Amino acid sequence: xxxxxxxxxxxxxxxxxxxxxxxxxxxxxxxxxxxxxxxxxxxxxxxxxxxxxxxxxxxxxxxxxxxxxxxxxxxxxxxxxxxxxxxxxxxxxxxxxxxxxxxxxxxxxxxxxxxxxxxxxxxxxxxxxxxxxxxxxxxxxxxxxxxxxxxxxxxxxxxxxxxxxxxxxxxxxxxxxxxxxxxxxxxxxxxxxxxxxxxxxxxxxxxxxxxxxxxxxxxxxxxxxxxxxxxxxxxxxxxxxxxxxxxxxxxxxxxxxxxxxxxxxxxxxxxxxxxxxxxxxxxxxxxxxxxxxxxxxxxxxxxxxxxxxxxxxxxxxxxxxxxxxxxxxxxxxxxxxxxxxxxxxxxxxxxxxxxxxxxxxxxxxxxxxxxxxxxxxxxxxxxxxxxxxxxxxxxxxxxxxxxxxxxxxxxxxxxxxxxxxxxxxxxxxxxxxxxxxxxxxxxxxxxxxxxxxxxxxxxxxxxxxxxxxxxxxxxxxxxxxxxxxxxxxxxxxxxx
Amino acid sequence: xxxxxxxxxxxxxxxxxxxxxxxxxxxxxxxxxxxxxxxxxxxxxxxxxxxxxxxxxxxxxxxxxxxxxxxxxxxxxxxxxxxxxxxxxxxxxxxxxxxxxxxxxxxxxxxxxxxxxxxxxxxxxxxxxxxxxxxxxxxxxxxxxxxxxxxxxxxxxxxxxxxxxxxxxxxxxxxxxxxxxxxxxxxxxxxxxxxxxxxxxxxxxxxxxxxxxxxxxxxxxxxxxxxxxxxxxxxxxxxxxxxxxxxxxxxxxxxxxxxxxxxxxxxxxxxxxxxxxxxxxxxxxxxxxxxxxxxxxxxxxxxxxxxxxxxxxxxxxxxxxxxxxxxxxxxxxxxxxxxxxxxxxxxxxxxxxxxxxxxxxxxxxxxxxxxxxxxxxxxxxxxxxxxxxxxxxxxxxxxxxxxxxxxxxxxxxxxxxxxxxxxxxxxxxxxxxxxxxxxxxxxxxxxxxxxxxxxxxxxxxxxxxxxxxxxxxxxxxxxxxxxxxxxxxxxxxxxx
Numbered sequence: 001x002x003x004x005x006x007x008x009x010x011x012x013x014x015x016x017x018x019x020x021x022x023x024x025x026x027x028x029x030x031x032x033x034x035x036x037x038x039x040x041x042x043x044x045x046x047x048x049x050x051x052x053x054x055x056x057x058x059x060x061x062x063x064x065x066x067x068x069x070x071x072x073x074x075x076x077x078x079x080x081x082x083x084x085x086x087x088x089x090x091x092x093x094x095x096x097x098x099x100x101x102x103x104x105x106x107x108x109x110x111x112x113x114x115x116x117x118x119x120x121x122x123x124x125x126x127x128x129x130x131x132x133x134x135x136x137x138x139x140x141x142x143x144x145x146x147x148x149x150x151x152x153x154x155x156x157x158x159x160x161x162x163x164x165x166x167x168x169x170x171x172x173x174x175x176x177x178x179x180x181x182x183x184x185x186x187x188x189x190x191x192x193x194x195x196x197x198x199x200x201x202x203x204x205x206x207x208x209x210x211x212x213x214x215x216x217x218x219x220x221x222x223x224x225x226x227x228x229x230x231x232x233x234x235x236x237x238x239x240x241x242x243x244x245x246x247x248x249x250x251x252x253x254x255x256x257x258x259x260x261x262x263x264x265x266x267x268x269x270x271x272x273x274x275x276x277x278x279x280x281x282x283x284x285x286x287x288x289x290x291x292x293x294x295x296x297x298x299x300x301x302x303x304x305x306x307x308x309x310x311x312x313x314x315x316x317x318x319x320x321x322x323x324x325x326x327x328x329x330x331x332x333x334x335x336x337x338x339x340x341x342x343x344x345x346x347x348x349x350x351x352x353x354x355x356x357x358x359x360x361x362x363x364x365x366x367x368x369x370x371x372x373x374x375x376x377x378x379x380x381x382x383x384x385x386x387x388x389x390x391x392x393x394x395x396x397x398x399x400x401x402x403x404x405x406x407x408x409x410x411x412x413x414x415x416x417x418x419x420x421x422x423x424x425x426x427x428x429x430x431x432x433x434x435x436x437x438x439x440x441x442x443x444x445x446x447x448x449x450x451x452x453x454x455x456x457x458x459x460x461x462x463x464x465x466x467x468x469x470x471x472x473x474x475x476x477x478x479x480x481x482x483x484x485x486x487x488x489x490x491x492x493x494x495x496x
Numbered sequence: 497x498x499x500x501x502x503x504x505x506x507x508x509x510x511x512x513x514x515x516x517x518x519x520x521x522x523x524x525x526x527x528x529x530x531x532x533x534x535x536x537x538x539x540x541x542x543x544x545x546x547x548x549x550x551x552x553x554x555x556x557x558x559x560x561x562x563x564x565x566x567x568x569x570x571x572x573x574x575x576x577x578x579x580x581x582x583x584x585x586x587x588x589x590x591x592x593x594x595x596x597x598x599x600x601x602x603x604x605x606x607x608x609x610x611x612x613x614x615x616x617x618x619x620x621x622x623x624x625x626x627x628x629x630x631x632x633x634x635x636x637x638x639x640x641x642x643x644x645x646x647x648x649x650x651x652x653x654x655x656x657x658x659x660x661x662x663x664x665x666x667x668x669x670x671x672x673x674x675x676x677x678x679x680x681x682x683x684x685x686x687x688x689x690x691x692x693x694x695x696x697x698x699x700x701x702x703x704x705x706x707x708x709x710x711x712x713x714x715x716x717x718x719x720x721x722x723x724x725x726x727x728x729x730x731x732x733x734x735x736x737x738x739x740x741x742x743x744x745x746x747x748x749x750x751x752x753x754x755x756x757x758x759x760x761x762x763x764x765x766x767x768x769x770x771x772x773x774x775x776x777x778x779x780x781x782x783x784x785x786x787x788x789x790x791x792x793x794x795x796x797x798x799x800x801x802x803x804x805x806x807x808x809x810x811x812x813x814x815x816x817x818x819x820x821x822x823x824x825x826x827x828x829x830x831x832x833x834x835x836x837x838x839x840x841x842x843x844x845x846x847x848x849x850x851x852x853x854x855x856x857x858x859x860x861x862x863x864x865x866x867x868x869x870x871x872x873x874x875x876x877x878x879x880x881x882x883x884x885x886x887x888x889x890x891x892x893x894x895x896x897x898x899x900x901x902x903x904x905x906x907x908x909x910x911x912x913x914x915x916x917x918x919x920x921x922x923x924x925x926x927x928x929x930x931x932x933x934x935x936x937x938x939x940x941x942x943x944x945x946x947x948x949x950x951x952x953x954x955x956x957x958x959x960x961x962x963x964x965x966x967x968x969x970x971x972x973x974x975x976x977x978x979x980x981x982x983x984x985x986x987x988x989x990x991x992x
Binding site: 093094096097098099100101123126127128129130131134135315316317318320321344345346347356357360361363364365372373376378379419420421422423424425428457458459461463464468471472473474475476478479 | 589590592593594595596597619622623624625626627630631811812813814816817840841842843852853856857859860861868869872874875915916917918919920921924953954955957959960964967968969970971972974975
């Protein structure tokens with residue numbers, strides 16, 4: 001990073017972030033001042049005009065307007081916190097959409113392990129990891145908790161790429177030290193080798209980002225069946241020593257739950273396996289948590305471990321329907337994960353959308369009407385999961401997830417398309433001759449076409465309330481609506 | 497249409513369409529010749545080269561190469577049949593994504609009826625209807641079965657727009673002649689008035705397209721609760737006289753099923769209501785069909801009525817999970833519907849994607865593992881639903897849905913993006929200074945950005961099989977991948 005070389009910035013206009021799980025805070029004529037270190041230095045709210053907000057912010061900070069880069073939102077634009085992906089497998093990205101009718105265990109064998117193993121080829125790893133970091137940034141993901149592979153060099157390459165491209169990331173070398181369960185072509189040679197390799201990847205992060213300011217290591221026992229008891233205990237010890245974050249999978253699929261029961265007969269539940277080996281801590285992110293019992297939910301709440309909800313993956317792999325409302329009622333903090341490539345989409349906006357749908361599938365199976373109603377997640381709630389919820393999961397709630405003084409400017413500028421009175425949208429016009437396509441031109445030689453980049457699928461007609469605008473963005477938005485993305489104040493993605 | 501003014505066309509390269517429900521037919525080095533009337537005149541398959549296919553097709557047809565417009569697919573491009581949307585409410589399009597936590601009956605009251613009623617304002621109707629026709633075309637929908645509103649003038653305007661813009665469409669004036677259930681501000685004044693108004697819209701279609709070649713009327717009793725017994729019987733009579741297609745809703749929501757039971761105590765089931773009033777015919781498209789009993793399924797199969805499966809809507813409005821495999825096992829033909837705005841997306845590709853997810857939610861609730869496996873729909877099956885399945889539903893299986901001689905050229909050119917070895921994708925580059933954005937430029941003043949139109953979210957790495965390419969398109973594709981769209985040989989949408 002080049003903190004000294006960034007300039008002060010002043011963002012003006014409309015801002016939206018979560019006030020609470022149930023409520024979005026939408027303020028217009030606001031100003032957010034970001035200093036050259038990427039930190040929010042001032043937030044002005046609901047000024048009578050954008051100009052007033054600007055004057056107010058500048059005078060308060062004593063900044064000279066000439067020394068500040070200024071951006072003002074246009075109509076149908078707003079600033080929103082960057083998305084936080086609490087569970088994504090970077091090496092699986094090329095398999096997005098390729099899962100057929102598999103479920104977890106055969107999917108691992110057939111699609112996942114071969115792809116992950118192949119990324120020890122560093123040229124291939126560079127291609128895949130560059131694509132996934134750039135692609136997730138373009139969807140507004142400013143922070144990602146990545147699973148890499150077992151390979152040290154490739155994992156370090158992912159760390160380097162996140163750092164260079166400018167995405168906030170946790171990068172985890174995957175620990176798979178149990179013979180028999182993991183394929184022989186893709187596993188750690190021994191528990192000792194696994195821990196040593198993990199330590200090498202931690203030291204690599206420390207070498208390029210000593211304070212773990214942008215990129216940090218994350219301990220990553222793949223899931224209980226992949227690990228020996230000794231391996232898990234050693235990682236727990238490492239976590240105690242270094243204070244690192246950790247991540248793993250839990251209770252994704254009924255076959256997996258059964259396998260865990262067979263492999264760990266001495267533990268009373270899947271959750272208990274992690275607790276018995278010292279991994280069920282407040283610094284643990286548990287992905288999926290679809291089939292937890294009441295007792296397991298209570299234990300996770302007691303230990304203050306976090307859950308990454310991965311709705312797209314759980315639907316795609318027929319894993320089941322995780323119950324976010326139930327988790328919240330237990331007192332567990334939840335974030336969203338794309339779980340690429342169990343989930344086919346690298347977009348957290350898509351994950352948020354699917355979280356609403358999965359919550360409705362939970363509701364379909366719920367008891368009475370009141371309980372059905374309770375299960376459903378609202379627009380506001382899934383956007384909370386996508387931002388502040390994810391920040392809490394990753395222990396970053398004081399740093400990212402909303403627009404408050406002292407937080408880092410991890411944000412996206414969202415812009416939505418408007419429908420003209422003619423019914424055409426911006427960027428759409430009738431052009432002659434199908435741009436030289438030749439074929440099928442109508443009588444007058446005119447063909448309706450999109451000229452250059454369009455504004456995406458959200459159509460704002462002009463009569464919507466801001467709550468409705470947010471709903472339209474959630475349900476029809478995509479990366480075309482993410483116009484700019486900043487991490488720690490640095491512009492890391494833009495779109496014309 | 498101006499058939500005499502179209503030129504002969506020759507499409508060369510890769511073609512994909514459904515061979516059966518279970519199998520896609522993917523052929524390379526093919527040629528499809530389309531005559532000036534938009535009909536497929538020849539199909540050459542698997543020639544040794546594109547050049548050979550071209551020579552072969554031209555010599556067979558005796559066409560001079562100079563008199564033919566030729567398009568050849570590029571790498572990662574293919575021709576695919578146009579999508580068929582068997583259930584979409586044109587006037588509800590501005591509400592896409594706006595449904596909160598409602599379910600069917602309160603959603604109708606709160607969001608739907610007010611919007612539909614407001615479209616008697618023809619300026620508003622023109623804006624909305626132009627947007628929905630253009631938008632669905634841009635998603636590759638070459639044929640749509642539209643519900644309009646009760647208003648004759650606005651319904652006729654929708655017909656005019658489909659005809660002018662060039663989308664194949666069924667346009668239905670909605671019949672709502674039952675007082676008490678329909679709101680007073682939005683219902684037909686009487687059964688007679690309803691039938692008369694419907695006849696006016698039919699005559700309007702006949703006046704502009706006498707053979708119903710591109711645009712056709714469709715009888716549209718909204719759903720049983722909206723209609724009087726007399727109204728339904730009169731529509732059945734009209735159908736017998738004119739041979740028109742008909743469409744309605746069935747068994748979408750449990751509250752609705754209960755309401756039908758109360759309103760029609762003399763009928764044994766929801767399905768029986770339509771049968772008792774003469775509407776359960778082979779020319780009836782029933783939308784949703786989520787909560788059908790075994791008996792109802794058997795009756796629908798016996799009557800050869802069709803079902804429009806609307807997975808996005810059924811998940812969004814918490815309606816439930818319709819069982820496509822069960823319908824097929826009953827012998828019922830099924831197509832896909834976006835059901836805008838019960839469904840938030842106007843894309844049939846999205847509907848196909850969600851059909852796979854809903855089938856997995858059906859599987860989650862199914863009995864044993866064999867049954868679970870059976871419930872799941874494959875990539876091939878949902879693409880069949882989106883094309884040939886829809887064609888059968890609308891009685892057009894001899895005209896559209898695949899690439900055979902004698903069918904109309906209703907098609908889309910699909911193009912997918914490729915990832916370069918650098919990991920960047922086509923259209924992505926590092927540009928100076930964030931195109932004048934000013935804010936947050938890094939040390940070197942360089943910002944990663946997309947220059948102009950990008951290729952969408954499908955990332956082809958180059959090692960995928962064609963089956964995998966199709967899966968990637970299904971799960972990550974969007975309207976950016978639909979490069980050109982033809983209806984009856986006429987180019988009606990293009991994208992640079």
